[in-house]
Amino acid sequence: MAVGEDWSCDANDALHITVVQPGDTKPKTLSTFHPQFTYPIFGDDEQIFGYKGLVIRLRFAAHDLRPHVHISYDDRFKAVDDTAATDLLGTLKPFIPEEALINLPEYEKNVQEDPSAKDFSPPGKLVYSYDVDERNYEIWAGSLADPAVQKILDRAQVLVSLFIEAGTPLDTDDPEWSLERWTVFFVYEKVKPTTPTASSYSIVGYATTYRYWMYQRDRSETPVVKDVAFPLPELKISELPARLRIAQFLILPSHHRSGHGTHLYTTIHAFCLAGPTITELTVEDPNEAFDALRDSADFCLLRPEFLKHNVNLNPDPNGIYSGKKRPTVVPTNALIPTQTLREVRTAFKIEATQFAHILEMYLLSQIPKSHRLAGGTNLARLLIKKSKADNPDDRRYYWWRMLTKQRLYKKHRELLDELDLTDRVEKLDDTVRNVEEGYEITLGALEGRLPEPEDEITEASSRGRGKRKLAVSDDEDEEENGAEAAKRPKV
Ligand SMILES: CC(=O)SCCNC(=O)CCNC(=O)[C@H](O)C(C)(C)COP(=O)(O)OP(=O)(O)OC[C@H]1O[C@@H](n2cnc3c(N)ncnc32)[C@H](O)[C@@H]1OP(=O)(O)O
Numbered sequence: 001m002a003v004g005e006d007w008s009c010d011a012n013d014a015l016h017i018t019v020v021q022p023g024d025t026k027p028k029t030l031s032t033f034h035p036q037f038t039y040p041i042f043g044d045d046e047q048i049f050g051y052k053g054l055v056i057r058l059r060f061a062a063h064d065l066r067p068h069v070h071i072s073y074d075d076r077f078k079a080v081d082d083t084a085a086t087d088l089l090g091t092l093k094p095f096i097p098e099e100a101l102i103n104l105p106e107y108e109k110n111v112q113e114d115p116s117a118k119d120f121s122p123p124g125k126l127v128y129s130y131d132v133d134e135r136n137y138e139i140w141a142g143s144l145a146d147p148a149v150q151k152i153l154d155r156a157q158v159l160v161s162l163f164i165e166a167g168t169p170l171d172t173d174d175p176e177w178s179l180e181r182w183t184v185f186f187v188y189e190k191v192k193p194t195t196p197t198a199s200s201y202s203i204v205g206y207a208t209t210y211r212y213w214m215y216q217r218d219r220s221e222t223p224v225v226k227d228v229a230f231p232l233p234e235l236k237i238s239e240l241p242a243r244l245r246i247a248q249f250l251i252l253p254s255h256h257r258s259g260h261g262t263h264l265y266t267t268i269h270a271f272c273l274a275g276p277t278i279t280e281l282t283v284e285d286p287n288e289a290f291d292a293l294r295d296s297a298d299f300c301l302l303r304p305e306f307l308k309h310n311v312n313l314n315p316d317p318n319g320i321y322s323g324k325k326r327p328t329v330v331p332t333n334a335l336i337p338t339q340t341l342r343e344v345r346t347a348f349k350i351e352a353t354q355f356a357h358i359l360e361m362y363l364l365s366q367i368p369k370s371h372r373l374a375g376g377t378n379l380a381r382l383l384i385k386k387s388k389a390d391n392p393d394d395r396r397y398y399w400w401r402m403l404t405k406q407r408l409y410k411k412h413r414e415l416l417d418e419l420d421l422t423d424r425v426e427k428l429d430d431t432v433r434n435v436e437e438g439y440e441i442t443l444g445a446l447e448g449r450l451p452e453p454e455d456e457i458t459e460a461s462s463r464g465r466g467k468r469k470l471a472v473s474d475d476e477d478e479e480e481n482g483a484e485a486a487k488r489p490k491v
Helices: 002-006 088-095 104-112 147-156 158-163 260-274 288-308 338-348 352-365 379-388 392-411 413-417 421-446 453-463 474-481
Strands: 008-010 015-021 028-033 047-049 055-061 067-072 125-132 135-143 182-190 201-213 242-251 278-283
Touching (some): 067 088, 135 260, 147 158, 242 260, 352 392, 392 413
Parallel strands (some): 015 055, 242 278
Antiparallel strands (some): 055 067, 125 135, 182 201
């Protein structure tokens, strides 16, 4: 319909997100950017009907995220029968706090003359400080049961719909015991105040995390019906064994690719390590960019441990398979030190699938590139020679593919078993190749950035963490298939 085409505009272009701070006489813009998505607000087509020259400006004060919505346009479609311009305020209202709807001069006055700005400090406790390019940043963490945390989070929530695909804002009206499960991390830049009354904090990003009860069955005990006194003693959620799950993770576009996401992630991981009842760190629906960030961070974290323990693939597992006899199973325990790896995984509280990815990536990196697909190795030849290849690095690469295939097969067994043998083999081959290519991208990005192995071993030793066992054993499957396994789209 011609009317519709003329009067429609792209919602992502129309929406401008602006971070403001006090200026000489009125608030000034610190940064401005467009959202990545608007479909949760304006529908799948991300189109707004009925305006020409539409600008929806969503302002946030840099320190406390005080919000404001301002709508302007050159022309508006006059309603014809049932066809009318989108009700912008009505559409936006469920996503923004009521306080954002005051008039612009009043908002600007509130920001410019905010009497509490000078003494503002982010909610929660300061947990980490760092510098990037001679600018100072701080990470603060607080419970969602804290009204100060809730206030900033409520103001920030619309950003979830605008930047995190399939992300949904949290319900901060939940009962207190439930809110207490949540810890929110805020990243702020420590800035020179722009006016004598302005704040010295400017938002960079934030993440929400929650404790997720972890069922742990003591297999040595036979379940029995117990005679317990009623009522039961009150349980404190913080005292129960739990996984910590990252729900929403966001760095404002004006601060992307400066390492803030990595600092935020490693701070959350450190919080997880310090929590005596937290057993593991997991992530809810990570996207590709987050996976890349997490893989690099976890690789840098675990590599010194792997080096310290001389983790590598045994090219001659037990010596028995290199002879004439062809192995019928992947000799996992003879290929990698599963006991040590389980200890490392437990000590570092890394979720099983993620640990397997990092381990595979590390083992791959220990094979010289010329013996990997990325370095042009002769795969067809290797697939004939298999574990009997002459060169130990070729055998390592052969076993690397087998180990990775074993994990992939266990993970996708149901799906793969539906295929006939030829298709199954082909599918697994394709998948292992995709996985390998993904690892090569991360390894390539890290190349030149990692310290020398000797320096890393010293660093790992001085950290002195505990240990136990992992890998691609059947026990791991049980953990992965539990309701608590992270929903990773990655294989
Ligand atoms: C659980 C969830 O919430 S999943 C959703 C995650 N959040 C979002 O997607 C919201 C919008 N995006 C963001 O907030 C940010 O882009 C983040 C959180 C994904 C990344 O934050 P940043 O501060 O830019 O990450 P950081 O600078 O630490 O980058 C670390 C590494 O992650 C990877 N990475 C970061 N962003 C991207 C990207 N867009 N695409 C691919 N890789 C990326 C890179 O390997 C990068 O290292 P490099 O810059 O040296 O190449």
